[in-house]
Amino acid sequence: MAPRRKYTLGKRAASVAATRQRIIEAAVASYRQQGILGTSMQAVARQADVAAGTVLYHFPTREELAQAVLADLWETLHMPTADIFAGADSLGERVGRLVHALFALYERTTEWGEIYVREKDQVQALVAAEAQFGEAVLALVQQALGPMSADEQAIPVVLTLTDPHNLAALTRTGMSVEAAADTVTEVLLAWLGRRAAVSTVEGD
The missing domain is CATH 1.10.10.60 (Homeodomain-like)
Structure with missing residues (x-):
């Protein structure tokens, strides 16, 4: 039995x-x-x-249910990982892949982003999920920048320009998500290039 x-x-x-x-x-x-x-x-x-x-x-x-839903959602988000940088040896390649991956993620999770903005002050589970998300994005930015992540301004600038609000602002002008990613990548690489040049001159 x-x-x-x-x-x-x-x-x-x-x-x-x-x-x-x-x-x-x-x-x-x-x-x-x-x-x-x-x-x-x-x-x-x-x-x-x-x-x-x-x-x-x-x-x-309700809070425990929200926590479970967001934990389940995390597993289905297809959050970009370090794998997106495979074979990308240059800063330009890595930054481009980062921006495109993040903007694609924001596009497919727009509704959840809107819920977060509306309800984060009243739903603790959203705050915890955002912290987890932020840590994951920060790790990707650091990997994309490589040695340039030591520049104290580099990480904040990349995080700001790859924020979902910037994507929303650009797509409202009629840009596609792809075009928005290309534009932000171009701006970031120009800025990072100038920072690297200044750093080299100061080092000399």
Whole structure:
């Protein structure tokens, strides 16, 4: 009987995990339409086709549900990694790949960025997710800059020009995301070139 009991427990665990995932997916759908603050636990239950008590069993608070949703989202974001720099030996290549990768990411996560801007002051999970995101972007910027990351102005300038608000401002002028990335890359490389020249002169 022991093997059968183990099999039964395994099936139950799988069922519980599937229900949890269904709740998360229902919350994602609701967040996209109503935002996190506009989504009630009852609405998630209806969307997931489960009892409200089932949602509360898995996620006792709205904050815990939001944390789970954002953690799940992180896994599906396809966040750029150091792999984007493979074979890129020059500063220009690395910076270009960085800008294009970040702008492509911002384009496919626009709705979540809008939710963050609207609700970050009231949803702690968003603040934590933004911190995690910021650390990942900073690491990419440092890798793209290489030795130039030692320049105290380089990292802040790159972070500022590759901010999603800049992408939004450029696309509002009619630019495509690709053209916006090309433009920002060109501006950054010109600025970085001047900084490197100044540093070389001062070093001499």
